[in-house]
Amino acid sequence: MKKIAPLFVLFFCFSNSIAQNKSITTSGDILQLALPAVALGSTFIWKDDNTKPTWQLIKAYGSGLIIQQALKRIVLKPRPDRCDNYSFPSGHTTCAFSGASFIQKRYGWKYGIPSYVLASFVGYSRIQAKKHDGWDVLAGAVIGVGTSFVFTKPYEKNKVDVTVNRINGGYTVGLNYTF
Template sequence: MRKLLFIFALMISMPKVSAQDKTITTSGDILQMAIPAAALASTFIWKDDTTKPTWQFVKAYGSSLVMQQALKHIVQKPRPDGSDNFSFPSGHTTSAFSGAAFIQRRYGWKYGVPSYLLASFVGYSRIQAKKHDGWDVLAGATIGIGTAYLFTKPYQKKAVDVSLQRINGGFMMLFYYTF
Protein backbone atom coordinates (compact mmCIF):
# COMPACT_ATOMS: atom_id res chain seq x y z
CA MET A 1 0.00 0.00 0.00
CA ARG A 2 2.93 2.35 0.69
CA LYS A 3 4.23 1.76 -2.83
CA LEU A 4 0.80 2.65 -4.21
CA LEU A 5 0.69 5.89 -2.20
CA PHE A 6 4.22 6.75 -3.36
CA ILE A 7 3.30 6.16 -7.02
CA PHE A 8 0.13 8.22 -6.55
CA ALA A 9 2.15 11.07 -5.00
CA LEU A 10 4.60 10.97 -7.91
CA MET A 11 1.78 11.09 -10.45
CA ILE A 12 0.12 14.16 -8.96
CA SER A 13 3.40 16.02 -8.46
CA MET A 14 4.75 15.53 -11.99
CA PRO A 15 5.68 18.74 -13.79
CA LYS A 16 3.26 20.12 -16.33
CA VAL A 17 3.93 19.22 -19.97
CA SER A 18 2.05 21.89 -21.88
CA ALA A 19 2.42 20.45 -25.39
CA GLN A 20 0.61 17.30 -24.31
CA ASP A 21 -2.10 18.83 -22.09
CA LYS A 22 -4.99 18.00 -24.41
CA THR A 23 -3.72 14.47 -25.00
CA ILE A 24 -3.32 13.87 -21.26
CA THR A 25 -6.78 15.26 -20.52
CA THR A 26 -8.41 13.19 -23.26
CA SER A 27 -6.56 10.05 -22.14
CA GLY A 28 -7.80 10.60 -18.59
CA ASP A 29 -11.35 11.10 -19.87
CA ILE A 30 -11.20 7.78 -21.73
CA LEU A 31 -9.53 5.83 -18.93
CA GLN A 32 -12.02 6.99 -16.30
CA MET A 33 -14.62 4.89 -18.12
CA ALA A 34 -12.36 2.20 -19.62
CA ILE A 35 -11.11 0.95 -16.25
CA PRO A 36 -14.58 0.33 -14.76
CA ALA A 37 -15.73 -1.08 -18.12
CA ALA A 38 -12.88 -3.61 -17.96
CA ALA A 39 -13.84 -4.44 -14.38
CA LEU A 40 -17.45 -5.03 -15.39
CA ALA A 41 -16.42 -7.10 -18.41
CA SER A 42 -14.25 -9.28 -16.15
CA THR A 43 -17.36 -10.33 -14.21
CA PHE A 44 -18.76 -11.90 -17.39
CA ILE A 45 -15.47 -13.50 -18.45
CA TRP A 46 -14.55 -15.11 -15.10
CA LYS A 47 -17.91 -16.42 -13.99
CA ASP A 48 -18.43 -17.16 -10.33
CA ASP A 49 -22.10 -17.76 -9.60
CA THR A 50 -21.62 -18.15 -5.85
CA THR A 51 -20.50 -14.56 -5.19
CA LYS A 52 -22.40 -12.76 -8.00
CA PRO A 53 -19.48 -10.59 -9.17
CA THR A 54 -21.57 -8.43 -11.51
CA TRP A 55 -23.86 -7.47 -8.64
CA GLN A 56 -20.80 -6.74 -6.49
CA PHE A 57 -19.47 -4.41 -9.19
CA VAL A 58 -22.82 -2.64 -9.58
CA LYS A 59 -23.05 -2.04 -5.82
CA ALA A 60 -19.43 -0.87 -5.53
CA TYR A 61 -19.43 1.38 -8.60
CA GLY A 62 -22.96 2.69 -8.11
CA SER A 63 -22.46 3.58 -4.45
CA SER A 64 -19.16 5.33 -5.23
CA LEU A 65 -20.84 7.52 -7.85
CA VAL A 66 -23.81 8.32 -5.60
CA MET A 67 -21.48 9.25 -2.73
CA GLN A 68 -19.27 11.34 -5.02
CA GLN A 69 -22.23 13.26 -6.48
CA ALA A 70 -23.75 13.83 -3.04
CA LEU A 71 -20.48 15.26 -1.74
CA LYS A 72 -20.12 17.54 -4.77
CA HIS A 73 -23.51 19.12 -4.00
CA ILE A 74 -22.95 19.26 -0.25
CA VAL A 75 -19.43 20.76 -0.35
CA GLN A 76 -19.88 22.92 -3.50
CA LYS A 77 -16.16 23.61 -3.85
CA PRO A 78 -15.38 25.66 -6.99
CA ARG A 79 -13.05 24.19 -9.60
CA PRO A 80 -9.52 25.58 -9.88
CA ASP A 81 -10.22 26.71 -13.48
CA GLY A 82 -13.38 28.56 -12.40
CA SER A 83 -15.75 26.48 -14.53
CA ASP A 84 -19.38 25.94 -13.51
CA ASN A 85 -19.30 22.46 -12.00
CA PHE A 86 -18.17 21.62 -8.48
CA SER A 87 -14.73 20.19 -7.76
CA PHE A 88 -14.78 18.07 -4.59
CA PRO A 89 -14.43 15.09 -4.99
CA SER A 90 -13.19 14.21 -8.47
CA GLY A 91 -15.74 12.11 -10.33
CA HIS A 92 -13.22 10.92 -12.91
CA THR A 93 -10.91 9.72 -10.15
CA THR A 94 -13.76 8.10 -8.20
CA SER A 95 -14.79 6.17 -11.31
CA ALA A 96 -11.26 5.07 -12.22
CA PHE A 97 -10.30 4.02 -8.70
CA SER A 98 -13.58 2.19 -8.15
CA GLY A 99 -12.85 0.07 -11.22
CA ALA A 100 -9.17 -0.40 -10.32
CA ALA A 101 -9.93 -1.38 -6.73
CA PHE A 102 -12.60 -3.84 -7.90
CA ILE A 103 -10.04 -5.48 -10.20
CA GLN A 104 -7.41 -5.60 -7.46
CA ARG A 105 -9.77 -6.86 -4.78
CA ARG A 106 -11.35 -9.46 -7.05
CA TYR A 107 -8.31 -10.77 -8.97
CA GLY A 108 -5.28 -9.76 -6.89
CA TRP A 109 -2.33 -7.40 -7.13
CA LYS A 110 -1.07 -8.89 -10.42
CA TYR A 111 -3.94 -7.08 -12.17
CA GLY A 112 -4.44 -4.47 -9.48
CA VAL A 113 -1.09 -2.70 -9.82
CA PRO A 114 -1.53 -1.79 -13.51
CA SER A 115 -5.13 -0.80 -12.80
CA TYR A 116 -4.08 1.50 -9.95
CA LEU A 117 -1.33 3.03 -12.11
CA LEU A 118 -3.87 3.85 -14.82
CA ALA A 119 -6.29 5.23 -12.23
CA SER A 120 -3.47 7.39 -10.82
CA PHE A 121 -2.89 8.74 -14.31
CA VAL A 122 -6.57 9.72 -14.44
CA GLY A 123 -6.09 11.67 -11.20
CA TYR A 124 -3.00 13.35 -12.62
CA SER A 125 -4.88 14.25 -15.80
CA ARG A 126 -7.56 16.03 -13.75
CA ILE A 127 -4.97 18.07 -11.86
CA GLN A 128 -3.05 19.08 -14.98
CA ALA A 129 -6.32 20.11 -16.66
CA LYS A 130 -6.95 22.40 -13.65
CA LYS A 131 -10.30 20.72 -12.97
CA HIS A 132 -9.19 19.49 -9.53
CA ASP A 133 -6.51 19.85 -6.89
CA GLY A 134 -4.78 17.06 -4.98
CA TRP A 135 -7.45 16.92 -2.26
CA ASP A 136 -10.22 16.44 -4.82
CA VAL A 137 -8.32 13.58 -6.45
CA LEU A 138 -7.39 11.99 -3.12
CA ALA A 139 -11.02 12.10 -1.97
CA GLY A 140 -12.21 10.54 -5.25
CA ALA A 141 -9.61 7.77 -4.96
CA THR A 142 -10.60 7.11 -1.35
CA ILE A 143 -14.29 6.84 -2.21
CA GLY A 144 -13.61 4.54 -5.18
CA ILE A 145 -11.30 2.24 -3.22
CA GLY A 146 -13.48 2.26 -0.11
CA THR A 147 -16.69 1.25 -1.86
CA ALA A 148 -14.92 -1.45 -3.88
CA TYR A 149 -13.47 -2.95 -0.71
CA LEU A 150 -16.82 -2.73 1.00
CA PHE A 151 -18.75 -4.66 -1.66
CA THR A 152 -16.19 -6.86 -3.47
CA LYS A 153 -15.19 -10.36 -2.45
CA PRO A 154 -12.02 -11.94 -3.85
CA TYR A 155 -12.39 -14.50 -6.62
CA GLN A 156 -11.63 -17.93 -5.21
CA LYS A 157 -10.71 -20.30 -8.00
CA LYS A 158 -10.16 -23.79 -6.65
CA ALA A 159 -7.13 -25.38 -8.21
CA VAL A 160 -7.66 -28.86 -6.76
CA ASP A 161 -10.86 -30.42 -5.46
CA VAL A 162 -10.75 -33.74 -3.58
CA SER A 163 -13.77 -35.96 -2.98
CA LEU A 164 -14.58 -39.47 -1.81
CA GLN A 165 -17.15 -41.71 -3.44
CA ARG A 166 -18.44 -45.06 -2.30
CA ILE A 167 -18.10 -47.73 -5.00
CA ASN A 168 -18.80 -51.50 -4.70
CA GLY A 169 -18.40 -51.65 -0.93
CA GLY A 170 -15.22 -49.55 -1.03
CA PHE A 171 -14.20 -45.94 -1.52
CA MET A 172 -12.63 -44.09 -4.38
CA MET A 173 -10.76 -40.82 -3.93
CA LEU A 174 -11.13 -38.38 -6.82
CA PHE A 175 -8.94 -35.40 -7.61
CA TYR A 176 -10.22 -32.65 -9.90
CA TYR A 177 -7.82 -30.08 -11.22
CA THR A 178 -9.31 -26.82 -12.50
CA PHE A 179 -7.22 -24.57 -14.72
Protein backbone atom coordinates (compact mmCIF):
# COMPACT_ATOMS: atom_id res chain seq x y z
CA MET A 1 0.00 0.00 0.00
CA LYS A 2 2.88 2.39 0.77
CA LYS A 3 4.24 1.87 -2.74
CA ILE A 4 0.86 2.57 -4.35
CA ALA A 5 0.14 5.77 -2.37
CA PRO A 6 2.73 7.89 -4.25
CA LEU A 7 1.19 6.73 -7.53
CA PHE A 8 -2.23 7.93 -6.35
CA VAL A 9 -0.75 11.26 -5.32
CA LEU A 10 1.01 11.59 -8.67
CA PHE A 11 -2.15 10.64 -10.56
CA PHE A 12 -4.23 13.12 -8.53
CA CYS A 13 -1.75 15.95 -9.14
CA PHE A 14 -1.54 15.16 -12.87
CA SER A 15 -5.31 14.89 -13.34
CA ASN A 16 -5.85 18.06 -11.31
CA SER A 17 -3.40 20.00 -13.51
CA ILE A 18 -5.16 18.77 -16.65
CA ALA A 19 -8.52 19.88 -15.25
CA GLN A 20 -7.08 23.26 -14.28
CA ASN A 21 -5.56 23.77 -17.74
CA LYS A 22 -8.86 22.83 -19.39
CA SER A 23 -10.78 25.22 -17.14
CA ILE A 24 -8.31 28.02 -17.95
CA THR A 25 -8.73 27.35 -21.66
CA THR A 26 -12.52 27.23 -21.38
CA SER A 27 -12.57 30.42 -19.32
CA GLY A 28 -10.50 32.16 -21.98
CA ASP A 29 -12.85 30.90 -24.70
CA ILE A 30 -15.83 32.34 -22.83
CA LEU A 31 -14.18 35.66 -21.95
CA GLN A 32 -13.08 36.34 -25.53
CA LEU A 33 -16.78 36.61 -26.39
CA ALA A 34 -18.04 37.96 -23.06
CA LEU A 35 -15.97 41.15 -23.14
CA PRO A 36 -17.27 42.32 -26.55
CA ALA A 37 -20.79 41.21 -25.51
CA VAL A 38 -20.61 43.39 -22.38
CA ALA A 39 -19.29 46.25 -24.51
CA LEU A 40 -22.20 45.80 -26.90
CA GLY A 41 -24.71 45.68 -24.05
CA SER A 42 -23.28 48.89 -22.63
CA THR A 43 -24.07 50.69 -25.89
CA PHE A 44 -27.77 50.00 -25.36
CA ILE A 45 -27.73 51.01 -21.69
CA TRP A 46 -25.65 54.22 -21.91
CA LYS A 47 -26.83 55.75 -25.13
CA ASP A 48 -25.78 59.02 -26.59
CA ASP A 49 -27.27 59.40 -30.03
CA ASN A 50 -24.63 61.86 -31.21
CA THR A 51 -21.83 59.29 -31.30
CA LYS A 52 -23.74 56.08 -32.22
CA PRO A 53 -21.82 53.79 -29.83
CA THR A 54 -23.16 50.52 -31.25
CA TRP A 55 -21.87 51.46 -34.69
CA GLN A 56 -18.50 52.41 -33.15
CA LEU A 57 -18.19 48.95 -31.58
CA ILE A 58 -19.23 47.20 -34.80
CA LYS A 59 -16.56 49.11 -36.75
CA ALA A 60 -13.86 48.50 -34.12
CA TYR A 61 -14.63 44.82 -33.61
CA GLY A 62 -15.22 44.11 -37.30
CA SER A 63 -12.07 45.81 -38.51
CA GLY A 64 -10.05 43.97 -35.84
CA LEU A 65 -11.44 40.64 -37.04
CA ILE A 66 -10.71 41.47 -40.67
CA ILE A 67 -7.13 42.53 -39.89
CA GLN A 68 -6.33 39.48 -37.76
CA GLN A 69 -7.90 37.03 -40.23
CA ALA A 70 -5.98 38.63 -43.12
CA LEU A 71 -2.72 38.41 -41.18
CA LYS A 72 -3.34 34.75 -40.33
CA ARG A 73 -3.61 33.96 -44.05
CA ILE A 74 -0.62 36.10 -45.02
CA VAL A 75 1.84 35.07 -42.28
CA LEU A 76 0.93 31.34 -42.04
CA LYS A 77 2.84 30.84 -38.78
CA PRO A 78 2.47 27.34 -37.29
CA ARG A 79 0.81 27.06 -33.89
CA PRO A 80 2.91 25.77 -30.98
CA ASP A 81 0.82 22.56 -30.96
CA ARG A 82 1.36 22.26 -34.75
CA CYS A 83 -2.35 21.71 -35.50
CA ASP A 84 -2.42 24.35 -38.27
CA ASN A 85 -0.59 27.39 -39.69
CA TYR A 86 -2.86 30.14 -38.39
CA SER A 87 -1.14 31.16 -35.18
CA PHE A 88 -0.33 34.82 -35.85
CA PRO A 89 -2.10 36.86 -34.50
CA SER A 90 -4.35 35.46 -31.77
CA GLY A 91 -8.00 35.93 -32.70
CA HIS A 92 -9.19 35.27 -29.14
CA THR A 93 -6.92 38.02 -27.87
CA THR A 94 -7.96 40.42 -30.63
CA CYS A 95 -11.62 39.95 -29.70
CA ALA A 96 -11.03 40.27 -25.97
CA PHE A 97 -8.86 43.38 -26.23
CA SER A 98 -11.25 44.95 -28.72
CA GLY A 99 -14.04 44.70 -26.15
CA ALA A 100 -11.82 45.75 -23.25
CA SER A 101 -10.39 48.79 -24.99
CA PHE A 102 -13.85 49.86 -26.19
CA ILE A 103 -15.00 49.77 -22.55
CA GLN A 104 -11.90 51.69 -21.38
CA LYS A 105 -12.00 54.36 -24.08
CA ARG A 106 -15.74 54.86 -23.80
CA TYR A 107 -16.26 54.72 -20.02
CA GLY A 108 -12.81 55.34 -18.52
CA TRP A 109 -10.15 53.51 -16.55
CA LYS A 110 -12.52 52.61 -13.71
CA TYR A 111 -14.06 50.00 -16.01
CA GLY A 112 -11.08 49.66 -18.31
CA ILE A 113 -8.62 48.20 -15.81
CA PRO A 114 -10.78 45.16 -14.92
CA SER A 115 -11.57 44.70 -18.61
CA TYR A 116 -7.88 44.72 -19.54
CA VAL A 117 -7.11 42.23 -16.74
CA LEU A 118 -9.74 39.85 -18.12
CA ALA A 119 -8.48 40.36 -21.69
CA SER A 120 -4.93 39.61 -20.49
CA PHE A 121 -6.22 36.39 -18.95
CA VAL A 122 -7.59 35.43 -22.37
CA GLY A 123 -4.10 35.93 -23.81
CA TYR A 124 -2.60 33.82 -21.03
CA SER A 125 -5.17 31.08 -21.66
CA ARG A 126 -4.13 30.89 -25.31
CA ILE A 127 -0.45 30.53 -24.39
CA GLN A 128 -1.08 27.85 -21.75
CA ALA A 129 -3.29 25.94 -24.22
CA LYS A 130 -0.29 25.94 -26.60
CA LYS A 131 -2.32 27.61 -29.35
CA HIS A 132 -0.17 30.77 -29.42
CA ASP A 133 3.10 32.23 -28.19
CA GLY A 134 3.67 35.64 -26.65
CA TRP A 135 4.12 37.41 -30.00
CA ASP A 136 0.80 36.08 -31.30
CA VAL A 137 -0.99 37.28 -28.18
CA LEU A 138 0.76 40.67 -28.21
CA ALA A 139 -0.15 41.21 -31.87
CA GLY A 140 -3.77 40.31 -31.16
CA ALA A 141 -3.86 42.75 -28.25
CA VAL A 142 -2.36 45.54 -30.36
CA ILE A 143 -4.91 44.97 -33.12
CA GLY A 144 -7.84 44.91 -30.67
CA VAL A 145 -6.71 48.03 -28.82
CA GLY A 146 -5.74 49.87 -32.00
CA THR A 147 -9.02 49.37 -33.82
CA SER A 148 -11.05 50.31 -30.76
CA PHE A 149 -9.04 53.47 -30.23
CA VAL A 150 -9.52 54.48 -33.87
CA PHE A 151 -13.30 54.08 -33.85
CA THR A 152 -14.40 54.70 -30.23
CA LYS A 153 -15.35 58.06 -28.79
CA PRO A 154 -15.72 58.66 -25.03
CA TYR A 155 -19.19 58.61 -23.52
CA GLU A 156 -20.35 62.14 -22.84
CA LYS A 157 -22.95 62.55 -20.16
CA ASN A 158 -25.15 65.59 -20.18
CA LYS A 159 -23.10 68.34 -18.60
CA VAL A 160 -23.91 71.53 -16.76
CA ASP A 161 -21.10 74.05 -16.69
CA VAL A 162 -21.27 76.94 -14.26
CA THR A 163 -19.25 80.05 -14.99
CA VAL A 164 -18.74 83.10 -12.81
CA ASN A 165 -17.45 86.31 -14.38
CA ARG A 166 -16.68 89.70 -12.92
CA ILE A 167 -18.13 92.57 -14.95
CA ASN A 168 -18.18 96.28 -13.96
CA GLY A 169 -17.64 95.63 -10.26
CA GLY A 170 -20.33 92.93 -10.17
CA TYR A 171 -20.58 89.26 -10.98
CA THR A 172 -22.52 87.25 -13.50
CA VAL A 173 -23.32 83.58 -13.19
CA GLY A 174 -23.83 81.55 -16.32
CA LEU A 175 -25.20 78.07 -16.79
CA ASN A 176 -24.44 76.06 -19.89
CA TYR A 177 -26.31 72.78 -20.37
CA THR A 178 -24.87 70.42 -22.96
CA PHE A 179 -26.94 67.49 -24.16
